[in-house]
Amino acid sequence: MLNHMVLDRSPTLDRVFHALAHPARRSILRRLSDKEQNLSELSAPLKMSFPAASKHVRVLEHAGLVRRRIQGRQHLCRLNASPLKDAADWTQGFRDQWEKRFEVLEELLAEMQQKEETGTQAKSVRGPASK
């Protein structure tokens, strides 16, 4: 456990992960990675009312993932990806874990080869695995 528990208490990560936990908001982020867009454009493809979409954008804003710039009657939104990096960094802290299964496979393979080499005697060719 390299990181202390206190590092998991991060209101920022709370907000970012929560923001990512809704498909509509992920869709908005995706589309913003292309180009700046106003609320009407962002809400158009979503199957919900305009105010609902507007709320989702606000959630993204509060998570620091979206910045808005008002120009006339339009609110132009652009992506701010740096909080996404924080989220990515947090999850990457577990990379060893999800790669571990390869280690296990390698171990198993090594074990099988080991047994094959010492092969000739019939008994104990395949015992119940390591444990």
Add this chain to the structure above:
Amino acid sequence: MLNHMVLDRSPTLDRVFHALAHPARRSILRRLSDKEQNLSELSAPLKMSFPAASKHVRVLEHAGLVRRRIQGRQHLCRLNASPLKDAADWTQGFRDQWEKRFEVLEELLAEMQQKEETGTQAKSVRGPASK
């Protein structure tokens, strides 16, 4: 926009990101990356009742991040990190975005150097970048 909107509609990602959006649950995951632990051990450092901690573990389970194995009266929990990889992959899709600021800086730097080299004549030194 390389990925379609439909790819953002993923109940699995919904559950994983939602699971990560609470500090207690992130703390649990962290501690499980060390070793298998039962519910009492997991709940001990959390400032909440045992049933509350138990509920958090269940949320992690439903997100596929934790597997439990009952042994006597203890429920031993272990981490299953593969859904974390999915989350990491999703966020990594924005890596270009949060690295873009460096590109901009590099461009700016290049432009400044350009101007310094060609010194005397000011115009048409660099058109607007690639795109």
Add this chain to the structure above:
DNA sequence: AGATTTATAAACCAACTGGTTGACAATTCC
């Protein structure tokens, strides 16, 4: 057998989410 440990279940609660509709304000188009 009785006490302790480990965990679930149920009832309850306040707060928040995610959606709706309707009214309104400001900007831009004709």
Add this chain to the structure above:
DNA sequence: GGAATTGTCAACCAGTTGGTTTATAAATCT
């Protein structure tokens, strides 16, 4: 000036979250 576009706000609502407490079940210890 009047109409259309863009967006906010407020009220409302059903469902979920995140926590509590109390009661209960099952396994283990003495």
